[in-house]
Amino acid sequence: MITSTSSVIDFEKAERDTTFLLECFREVLRDLGEHELADHLPFENAGIPLERYPNTERALQAFSIFFQLLNMAEENSGAQNRRALEAEKGLEHLTGLWGRTLGRLRDTGIAETEIRTLLPEIAVNAVLTAHPTEAKRKTVLEQHRQLYLLLVKRENQMWTPQEQQEIRNEIKVVMERLWRTGEILFDKPEVSAERRNVIHYLCNIFPEVLPLLDKRLIQAWKGTGFDPGKLSDPRSLPRLSFGSWVGGDRDGHPLVTAEVTEETLADMRSNALMLVLRHLRELASKLSLSERLHAPGAPLARRIEHLAGRLGEKGQEAMRRNRHEPWRQFINLMIASLPLEAGISDAIRTTSEPCCYMDAAELLEDLALLRESLTAIGAHCIADTDVAPVFRIVQTFGFHLGSLDIRQNSRFHDLALSQLMTAAGLDGSGFLEWDECERRAFLDRELHSPRPFTHPDMTAGPEAEAVLACYRVLLDHGKQYGTDGLGSLIVSMTRNVSDLLVVYLFAREVGLMTPSGDGDACMLPVVPLFETIDDLKKSPAILQEFLLHPVTARSLEYRRKKAGKARRVQEVMIGYSDSNKDGGIFASTWTLYRAQEALLEAGRLCGTDILFFHGRGGSISRGAGPTHRFIKAQPYGSFRAGMCFTEQGETIAQKYANRISAVYNLELFMAGIAGSVIRQQQRKKTEYPLEPIMDLLSEKSHTAYRQLIETEGFLTFFREATPIDIIESNRIGSRPSRRSGKTTLADLRAIPWVFSWNQARFALSGWYGVGSALEALHGIDPETFDEIRFRSHVWPPLRNIVSNADAGIASADLQIMHKYAGLVTDATVRERILGMIEAEYLRTKAYIEILFAEPLETQRLNVNRFIAPRREGLAMLHQQQITLLKRWRELRHSGMNDEADGMLPELFLTVNAISGGLRTTG
Known part of the structure; x- marks a missing residue:
């Protein structure tokens, strides 16, 4: 509930906007004959149980819409209040943005020249994924977006009363469409639909946001007292890039086939070229400068002559247009050089003719x-206003929009290699049983040889064919268009060095290896994903051994030279969701911190910079929280090579669907990373005195958390006290909720795990174990506990953990927990597990209050102001979900499956409505 709150919201304005929107919605309902619903929507007479409404499904939809209206009002209030504060108090007033960041760098004595030199080295990469946390249909999201835009539109003071009334009428029309539109998904979305959604953001949202981000940086630069002319060259600005997992992430996702990956790469490329074409055409319409008034200069004239000759008839045609306007003719030639087939239509095809640009780098040079x-x-x-933004579009999106990562589970790779070995007459079944030493010996021998296991006409097995078919798609795309659109080969659940080295054998099998130095190098990066607590602890040793391997060393050097960089870079992905599910929030967060420190040292010893890829989700339990606080809490040096992070499911719409919000959220990342990197250039790394105590707290928290989930009956409690079975039945993502279909806790993905606890208001993945850790420290070493109290607000890593646990506790509700626990049929299991949870809840709440020296209700006023307008409506929704869950499970237990299935739409609506009220799923 708390992850998207902002300290700059004007709650009075949010309340006014909510009241306005609610009045409009009530009018719509009354016009449609829904008088009872209109009369009983919050805030008026909201205590009537939902089951007493004649049509509970419509009541649930009304509550869901109400919560979305409340969320919109708060989002708009935050955006407008930020604008007002900047106008009144200056760009330096707001935490985490460019104004404050640059001002503080200046005040610490860092010279303008040094800041300007480091800015182009800042690299931020946002990767969009389709993890199943977006519970709303795309059609519904579009109506929400229209409503928000109209809410922003009415902020303008220029409108006459009649025009304001017309805006109000437009709002009511959108609300009626929303009311008449079904909210739930009756079929799981296909990968193609998820791909279209991602491409929408990459083509339509982020290209609009990019120039606004640059303008805000330049405005802040000028406001700090620096020379804005020094940033006029777009090459002097920080780099923002995008990636995607949709169509590439096949970890437990059988629908992501080689054909889907091929279609995705083609779609990304064609949409990127259309984006570039659109901006070049707009630029051509502006640059009508005449050569009769200005001489274009010899370099431009020579390039025009060269392009015209290279393009043949297409070049001559471009030159015949806009005579005496050489700048326009030059852009015409650029357009003609784009690798698009003639006769461009809605169904364009890309090409790779020799006369066309081979890659975006050529266009950037022009x-x-x-x-x-x-x-x-x-x-x-003209150069700064018209040309620089187009340069930035091409620099950011290239001819590929974003790079497509390929992710697969290490166990799947094991099966694939076993099948390849068997096909080659080797002991494939034995490979699955070998220990790490035996695997390493075999892999090292094989990697000395360029010989593949199989011939092109041979088949091995389903896993082997799936991996090789995907890699062949990557090879073909790379040969035809280059590798700019190809991301990394990510190995989830990396547990040993062999899990990474097997990827080189798959690359060898299809030809993704290339001669380099005294052997072969892999054309694409192989990236470990460390997810569990144990794997994170082992990760430094695994990474160092991997970096020292000859194939890895050659591959890193090959890509370094290709990118023209001074140092080698190895990407490492770290998982927040699974480490939290495995060890609880304190152990997860601190283990990730310690792992990053050790991974950076492993990279240093191997002469390699480490680029961390943060696999964050949308809830506190999965790495979310205030962006500026998250960035400050990372170890020294962790952003030296840049930052990569995931944006998953519902957070994409929440943070980026609206332009103002998108600018704000991306600026937090850009300015935060820049500030961190530039400050760290001025000081050496020092060990903080509380780090050993954090190790102890992490251990105690981890022990308490594991005691809970390993207690007899816990899995039964989880499955009965939360709506996990409804969430698994929901159709909110194309990917299954379990990796292999087993009904074990280990096989369950972290997303439905967090989702289900949040729905039942336990939210235990956001706080459980913190109280036990603090209590243990208080008993062992009271003086150090007092030091923790003093430092909890000033040391970013500690503050991040405590604040997130505080937010997790605020999202939980003890009274509602008890009601959901009533669904557990075994009284012994119910009392045992609920007793442990309640005791830890009270313990955590008490100790966080000790750290803050006052009750949470008064200490976190903003958090409680978010909760207050939602509390009563959510209580009604929870009660309705519990009632429906009990009835649904009874029907299934009695074998009345048709009747049970008939209840699913209403149950799905409760999930949607509660998610809207909490502002998060998982």
Whole structure:
């Protein structure tokens, strides 16, 4: 519930906007004959149980819409209040943004020249995924977006009363469409639908946001007292890039086939080229400068002549247009050089003809030349205003929109290699039983040879064919278009070095290896994903051994030279969700911190920079929380090579569907990373005195958490006291909720785990174990506990953990927990597990209050102001979900499956409505 709160929300304005929207919604309901619903929506007479409404499904939808209206009002209030505060108090007023960041760098004595030198080295990569946490249909999300835009529109003071009334009428029309639109998904979305959603953001949202981000940086730069002219060259700005997992992530996802990956790469490329084409055409319409008034200069003239000759008839046609306007003709030639087939239509096809640009880098060189030719004639404003934004579009999105990562589970790879070995006449079944030493010996021998296991006409087995078919798609795409659109080969559940080395054998099998130095190198990065607590602790040794392997060393050097970088870079992905599910929030967060420190040291010893890929989700339990606080809480040096992070499911719409919110959220990342990197250039790493105590707290928290989930009957309690069975039945993502279909806790993905605890208001993955850890320290060493009390607000890693646990506790509700626990049929199991949870809840709440020196209800006023307008409505929804769950399970137990299935739409609506009220699923 708390993950998206903002300290700058004007709650009075949010309440006014909510009241306005609710009045509009009530009018719509009354116009449609829903008088009883209109009369009993919050805030008026909201205590009537939902089951007493004639149509509970419609009542549930009304509550869901109400919560979305409340969320919109709060989002708009935050956006408008930020604008007002910046206008009144300046850009330096707001935490985490460029104004405050640059001002503090200046105040610490860091010179403008040094900041400007480091800015282009800042690299932030946002990767969009389709993890099943988005409970709302895309159609419904579009109506929400329209409503939000209209809410923003009415902020303008220029409208006459009649025009304001018209905006109000438009709002009511959208609300009626929303009311008449079904909220739930009756079929699981296909991967193609998830891909279209991601491409929508990459094509339509982020390209609009990028120039606004750059303008805000330049405004803050000027406001800090620095020379804005120093940032006029777009190459001097930080780099923002995007990636995607949709169509590439096949970890437990049987629907992501080689054909899906091929379609995804083609779609990404064609949409990227259309994006570039659109911006070049807009640029051409602006640059109508005449050569009769300005000489274009010899470099531009030579390049025009070269392109026109290379393009043949297409070049001559481009030159015949816009005579005496060489800058426009140059852009015409750029357009003609795009690798698109003639006769572009809605169903375009890309090409790779020799006369076309081979990659986006060639186009960037021409755009740089265009900008230089304009500055040479004194047209600086035109160069900065018209050309620089197009350069940034091409620099950011290239000819591929975003890189597509390929992720697969290490166990799947084991099976695939076993099948390849068997097909080659080797002991494939034995490989599955070998220990790490035996595997390493075999892999090292094989990697000395370029010989593949199989011939092209041979078949091995389903897992082997799935891996090789995917890699062949990558090879073919790379040969035809280059590797810019290809991301990393990510190995989830990396537990040993062999889990990474097997990928080189798959690459060898299809030809993804290339000669380099004294052997072969892999064209694409092989990336470990460390997820569990134990794997994170082992990760430094695994990484160091991997980096020292000859194939890895050659591969890193190959890609370093290709990218033209000074140092080798190895990407490492770390998982927040599974480590939390495995060890609880304190152990997860601190183990991730310690692992990053040790991984950085392993990289240093091997002469390699480490680029961390943070697999964060949308809830506190899965790594979310205030962005600026998260960035400050990371170890020294962790952003030296940049930052990569996932944006998953519902968080994509929450943070980026609206332009103002998108700018704000991306600026938090860009400014935060820049500030961290630049500050750390000025000081050496020092060990903080509380780090050993954090190790102890992590251990105690981990022990308490494991005691809970390993207690007899826990899995029964979880399955009966939460709506996990409804969530598993829901159709909110194309991917299954379990990796292999087993009904074990280990096989359950972290997302439905968090989702189900949140729905039942336990939210235990956000706080459980913290109280036990603090209590243990208080008993063992009271003086150190007092030191923790003093430092909990000033040391970012500790503050991040305590604040997140505080938010987790605020999301939980003891009274509602008890009601859900009433669904557990075994009284002994219910009392045992609920007793442990309640005791830890009270313990955690008490100790966090000790740290803050006051009750949470008064200490976190903003959090409680978010909760207050939701509390009564959520209580009604929870009661209705519990009633329906009990009835549904009884029907299934009695074998009345048809009747049970008939209840699913209503149950799904409760999930949607509660998610809307909590502002999160999982």
